[in-house]
Amino acid sequence: xxxxxxxxxxxxxxxxxxxxxxxxxxxxxxxxxxxxxxxxxxxxxxxxxxxxxxxxxxxxxxxxxxxxxxxxxxxxxxx
Numbered sequence: 001x002x003x004x005x006x007x008x009x010x011x012x013x014x015x016x017x018x019x020x021x022x023x024x025x026x027x028x029x030x031x032x033x034x035x036x037x038x039x040x041x042x043x044x045x046x047x048x049x050x051x052x053x054x055x056x057x058x059x060x061x062x063x064x065x066x067x068x069x070x071x072x073x074x075x076x077x078x079x
Contacts, residue, residue: 001046003042007038007066008058011064022039025058043055055067
């Protein structure tokens with residue numbers, strides 16, 4: 001189960017647009033910074049394939065200027 005955290009930097013003046021776009025994703029939680037033009041994004045997906053897909057979708061958001069991964073780990077699943 002991949003869990004990753006990112007700092008999402010919006011284009012100038014587009015923080016609210018970025019927040020609204022990120023709210024549409026089920027496998028991600030967002031925490032808007034109160035004193036910076038920044039959004040913390042935490043993704044939690046069942047598979048690596050879904051993790052790759054959500055990252056691609058986030059990177060495609062027009063109001064996103066930069067997405068920087070802060071931390072990531074993958075919990076192995078026992079069959």
